[in-house]
Amino acid sequence: MKWLACFAVVVAAVPASAQRAVIETATAYRSAPRLQLVETARWCRDAEAPGCDFASISEAIATNEGGLLAANYRGPIRQFDRAGAFVREVSRKGAGPGEYRFVHSLQIRGQQLAWYDQALRRVTRFDVATGRPGESNAVNLPMALAGFYLVDGGDMVALEVPAATRAGDTVSAAFRVVTNAGASRVLATVRQSSHYLQGSPVPVAQPLFSPGIVADVGWNKDVAHSSASRYEVSVYPLSGSPWRLTVNIPARPVLSADRDSAIAEELRSSNVRTVAELAPEAQERIRRARTAYPQLESLRVLRDGTLWIRPTPARGATVARWDVFSRTGTRLGYAELPLSAAVKDGAERWILAVVLQADDAPSVVRYDIRR
Incomplete structure (x- = not known):
């Protein structure tokens, strides 16, 4: 698809020390070209499949071979091949070399997997090719x-x-x-x-x-x-x-219905029946909504x-x-x-997204992007 020459976006020239302004009108927003997403792979379509018993998937990244590394923030970290089959668990729960208590910002460079562990306060590395822990630094x-x-x-x-x-x-x-x-x-x-x-x-x-x-x-x-x-x-x-x-x-x-729903959630979370029973801080949150x-x-x-x-x-x-x-x-x-989708990884021509299925079980979908 060709770029739209008439697209109503204004790029304002400003001094080099400032940010360049990219301003888009409501008309341009409504008439933006729609990108076609083509599903090319899906992992854990069946929540009962081996390796797919995730309560949730907070991290999902593509491997160099077109497979998947997926993790819950409390673990486990699991590897799947490009056909969707479970390969193995990567690392294990613990505080030793290459182990984890929490998994945040999963990332891969070559065959070197890395993540940040909030509990251990370190960046942990793991060699996916050899299955051996790499260097960890506090x-x-x-x-x-x-x-x-x-x-x-x-x-x-x-x-x-x-x-x-x-x-x-x-x-x-x-x-x-x-x-x-x-x-x-x-x-x-x-x-x-x-x-x-x-x-x-x-x-x-x-x-x-x-x-x-x-x-x-x-x-x-x-x-x-x-x-x-x-x-x-x-x-x-x-x-x-x-x-x-x-x-x-x-x-x-x-709308008033939105406000009523939010107030009802405040009451449920505080286990009270009326706004007057809420803590003063919660009442102030409502008053200043x-x-x-x-x-x-x-x-x-x-x-x-x-x-x-x-x-x-x-x-x-x-x-x-x-x-x-x-x-x-x-x-x-x-x-x-x-609506449930969260974009986790990708580049200009593809993305990985975690998507909840009808039973709220998480799956990971790879989409190719076409214009």
């Missing part, structure tokens, strides 16, 4: 931590959001590379509201329908961040100019820097829209995935 992440990401097969990037004088104030947050020797260089600095007050280690509960931090760091240190209240994403490629995407579409309003949903729910930076962004679905939607942009800010199109 990483002490900073206290003001809002997110962490594994990059380059072993470095960690921490998103540090400092405390504010008042909860919800905007502060200067940093994506910082952290090594076993301590913090090193900053990849990007962003503006982000803080949920922490100075002098307190406990986050302040946010009003109902408040946005969370929507961010990701790709394997090659490409950074993407949004405060999520509006459709605005700041992108900092490791090489090349940073850019800021703004899509001018209306936010989804919070926002009138619109956050515009963004999630985003993913793929191996080559391709960016997948999921806006908040419209009311009654049966599929989720994902907007796809190149590493340099060119709109590639949009794709539709099941």
Whole structure:
């Protein structure tokens, strides 16, 4: 499919020290080209198949041979071949070399598998070809931590959001590379509201329908961040100019039925019957509830820097829209995935997504992308 020459996206020239602005109108958003997703493989279609008894799948990455490595954040880590068959369990639960207690940010370089373990506070490596543990290195992440990401097969990037004088104030947050020797260089600095007050280690509960931090760091240190209240994403490629995407579409309003449902959930989780019985902090969350949903729910930076962004679905939607942009800010199109789908790995021409099946059992699907 040819790129649309008449596509209404404005790229504004700004000084080199600033971000290049990529502005998309509502008309351009609605008329974006739809990408065709062709399912080429599915693992764990049958939850009873060997190796498929996952409660959930938090990590899924493609192997060099076209197979799959999948894990729950508490383990196990399992390998499957390209035909979908279970091959073996990788590593085991424990604190020894190559073992895990938690699995976060699973990544592979050649035959070297790596992940971050929050409990053991280390990056653990494992040679998939030989089945032997590799080098592990301790990483002490900073206290003001809002997110962490594994990059380059072993470095960690921490998103540090400092405390504010008042909860919800905007502060200067940093994506910082952290090594076993301590913090090193900053990849990007962003503006982000803080949920922490100075002098307190406990986050302040946010009003109902408040946005969370929507961010990701790709394997090659490409950074993407949004405060999520509006459709605005700041992108900092490791090489090349940073850019800021703004899509001018209306936010989804919070209806009275949405508010009632959220309040009912607060009551259930607190095991009380009335709002008056809730803790003062919970009552304040309800009193200050926002009138619109956050515009963004999630985003993913793929191996080559391709960016997948999921806006908040419209009311009654049966599929989720994902907007796809190149590493340099060119709109590639949009794709539709099941509402349950989470994009886990990929590049410009393919993705892996974890998708819940009819019985809520997780499967992993590989899609080729055609334009």
